[in-house]
Amino acid sequence: ESQSSLGDGVSVGPYAVIEEGAVVGNGSIVEAHAIIKKWARIGENVRVGHFSVLGGDPQHSDFDCQTKSFVSVGCNSRIGEGVTIHRSIYENQLTSVGDKVFLMGNSHVAHDSILGDRVVLANGALLGGHVEIGADVFVGGGTAIHQFVRIGCGAMIGGLAEISQDVGPHLLVTGRNHASGINVIGLSRRNVSKDDINCLKRLYRDLLYSTKNVIKRAQEHINELDEDSSSTVREFLHFFITGDRGFARNQKCN
Numbered sequence: 744e745s746q747s748s749l750g751d752g753v754s755v756g757p758y759a760v761i762e763e764g765a766v767v768g769n770g771s772i773v774e775a776h777a778i779i780k781k782w783a784r785i786g787e788n789v790r791v792g793h794f795s796v797l798g799g800d801p802q803h804s805d806f807d808c809q810t811k812s813f814v815s816v817g818c819n820s821r822i823g824e825g826v827t828i829h830r831s832i833y834e835n836q837l838t839s840v841g842d843k844v845f846l847m848g849n850s851h852v853a854h855d856s857i858l859g860d861r862v863v864l865a866n867g868a869l870l871g872g873h874v875e876i877g878a879d880v881f882v883g884g885g886t887a888i889h890q891f892v893r894i895g896c897g898a899m900i901g902g903l904a905e906i907s908q909d910v911g912p913h914l915l916v917t918g919r920n921h922a923s924g925i926n927v928i929g930l931s932r933r934n935v936s937k938d939d940i941n942c943l944k945r946l947y948r949d950l951l952y953s954t955k956n957v958i959k960r961a962q963e964h965i966n967e968l969d970e971d972s973s974s975t976v977r978e979f980l981h982f983f984i985t986g987d988r989g990f991a992r993n994q995k996c997n
Contacts, residue, residue: 786818795826801854817842920991
């Protein structure tokens with residue numbers, strides 16, 4: 744194996760382990776007792792908390808530990824204490840964590856998951872394998888997300904939630920797949936226009952409160968869009984024409 748690669752200004756605490764083959768970017772901090780496996784690729788200015796393990800083997804019964812697969816963590820991310828991020832089950836593939844992500848203490852990212860930029864997982868949040876999370880998503884403490892679930896950008900999921908269905912962009916979701924509206928505060932903070940927010944509110948009520956066939960209705964809305972429709976509205980609708988797990992909806996529709 745090639746030796747590990749540590750960038751300029753990397754700080755490594757006592758009893759931390761960085762295996763041969765690992766890559767740690769400039770200015771990153773690896774705190775005491777953290778473990779960076781040889782499969783990990785860590786970006787610049789990442790802080791890895793005590794007792795975290797990055798690049799461990801996936802929890803998959805048929806996995807061959809000789810498989811060369813990886814974990815990637817983007818720049819300026821923070822990994823809290825006791826966090827685990829497992830590498831892909833596939834040859835030369837990776838589990839990917841974006842830039843400016845914050846994984847709080849004891850959260851878990853399973854194999855082949857993809858996390859966009861600025862995602863926050865609060866303490867003890869658990870992601871199954873192949874989970875996809877868009878940018879600017881907040882996942883509350885103790886929440887469990889089933890394998891293969893998609894979470895659209897800008898969504899906010901309450902603590903201790905049980906998510907087994909896809910969560911559309913910019914939704915507020917609690918409990919077991921219960922959508923309760925649009926994440927208006929998050930949208931406002933990201934400078935989304937009031938017109939777009941009001942449009943998303945109307946689409947939410949139509950798609951996730953009153954319509955039985957979400958995919959068909961979303962496609963109908965897409966067909967009705969004019970050329971001036973914003974990317975925010977288009978991305979919201981396009982999310983609902985793919986996926987086979989069903990969608991988190993208002994309690995009335997479940």
